[in-house]
Amino acid sequence: MEMLAALEGNFIPFAAGLAGLGGAIGVGLAGAKGAEAVGRNPGAFGKIFTTTLIAMALAEGIAILGFFVLPGLLKGSM
Amino acid sequence: MFVSRFIAIGLLFFALAVPALAKEAGGGGHEGDDHEGHSVTPNAVELFKIGPLPVTNSMVYTWIIMGVIFLAVRAGTKRMSDKPSGMQNLIEAAVEGLEDMTAGMLEPKVVRWCFPLVATFFLFIVVSNLMGLLPGVGSITYNGHPIFRPPTADANTTIAMAGVFFIASTWWAVKYNGVGGLIKHIFGVKGGMTGLVVIPLFFIFIFIGLIEVMSILIRPVALAMRLYGNIYGGESVLTLMLHTQPFGLAALPFYFMELLVACVQALVFTILCIAFIGTLCSHNEEEGAH
Numbered sequence: 209m210e211m212l213a214a215l216e217g218n219f220i221p222f223a224a225g226l227a228g229l230g231g232a233i234g235v236g237l238a239g240a241k242g243a244e245a246v247g248r249n250p251g252a253f254g255k256i257f258t259t260t261l262i263a264m265a266l267a268e269g270i271a272i273l274g275f276f277v278l279p280g281l282l283k284g285s286m
Numbered sequence: 287m288f289v290s291r292f293i294a295i296g297l298l299f300f301a302l303a304v305p306a307l308a309k310e311a312g313g314g315g316h317e318g319d320d321h322e323g324h325s326v327t328p329n330a331v332e333l334f335k336i337g338p339l340p341v342t343n344s345m346v347y348t349w350i351i352m353g354v355i356f357l358a359v360r361a362g363t364k365r366m367s368d369k370p371s372g373m374q375n376l377i378e379a380a381v382e383g384l385e386d387m388t389a390g391m392l393e394p395k396v397v398r399w400c401f402p403l404v405a406t407f408f409l410f411i412v413v414s415n416l417m418g419l420l421p422g423v424g425s426i427t428y429n430g431h432p433i434f435r436p437p438t439a440d441a442n443t444t445i446a447m448a449g450v451f452f453i454a455s456t457w458w459a460v461k462y463n464g465v466g467g468l469i470k471h472i473f474g475v476k477g478g479m480t481g482l483v484v485i486p487l488f489f490i491f492i493f494i495g496l497i498e499v500m501s502i503l504i505r506p507v508a509l510a511m512r513l514y515g516n517i518y519g520g521e522s523v524l525t526l527m528l529h530t531q532p533f534g535l536a537a538l539p540f541y542f543m544e545l546l547v548a549c550v551q552a553l554v555f556t557i558l559c560i561a562f563i564g565t566l567c568s569h570n571e572e573e574g575a576h
Binding site: 254255258261262264265268269272273275276 | 387390391508511512515516519550553554557558561
């Protein structure tokens with residue numbers, strides 16, 4: 209209850225953590241599946257690497273955008 | 287190809303100056319004044335002025351990096367031999383590797399157009415990222431401001447590069463498809479359907495096309511912010527770790543990570559550019575037919 213009270217009206221740092229978490233899960237999933245795919249078919253390393261890297265970058269992009277948007281919101285709320 | 291590569295580098299250099307002028311016109315950029323000793327400012331700090339043009343620390347370092355690239359290429363191409371060794375070998379390996387990667391993802395015609403720009407992006411970004419990790423960058427100060435700052439840790443540079451990419455990719459898409467073909471490529475009904483089914487699908491694909499346009503427009507923003515965020519974030523972490531720990535020992539693992547990030551982010555920028563060009567300049571309908 210006290211924690212909720214402390215958080216009241218200022219969920220923005222929490223949201224920053226969530227943005228980072230989402231990006232981390234996305235990058236982790238892409239990396240895990242990429243490693244699995246290379247294990248199954250080592251010959252296709254080049255194509256798998258490119259695809260994995262694109263997926264990682266797109267997942268990471270959301271977290272990075274959050275990193276730029278959230279400080280602005282934080283400044284506005286205080 | 288050599289000439290067009292020069293044009294690409296020139297375009298890049300030209301684009302660097304434009305945002306600096308825009309920043310000056312905006313009258314902003316005074317956040318740098320109240321920075322504490324142990325943090326990197328989000329914006330590049332203005333060092334001095336040449337006429338109306340403010341010169342920031344990242345611009346100074348950009349010139350040094352351009353000089354390094356220029357000298358390296360000169361040294362590699364001075365005495366060229368059939369059996370490459372040393373610098374020539376390195377440059378040939380880099381250019382051929384990039385060409386193989388580009389050719390693996392695009393059609394030969396499009397590769398010929400976009401390879402110089404994409405390869406320039408990669409080489410410039412990777413050299414500036416790695417040179418940003420050298421000792422002295424950020425720690426040599428003048429009037430309390432660091433005189434060197436890796437250009438990729440300055441949003442002006444990354445936005446300029448993404449802008450160049452956006453204009454160039456739009457131009458190539460129009461050149462490849464034609465204006466009507468591009469509109470058909472984005473809004474057209476895909477999947478090879480014929481008959482009355484096309485009429486309701488037409489409206490759905492108009493809606494999908496609008497989403498597609500939005501995603502095309504957000505690409506350069508995400509591209510620029512991803513590179514800037516990663517390098518600036520890495521720089522901040524390194525500065526923090528160097529100043530808050532005894533002997534800065536905690537920075538050691540992060541230096542290894544930053545070495546990795548420096549190469550991976552240059553590759554990501556390049557691969558995403560190629561992939562985005564590939565989505566605009568391809569005949570995916572014909573491939574789906576058979």
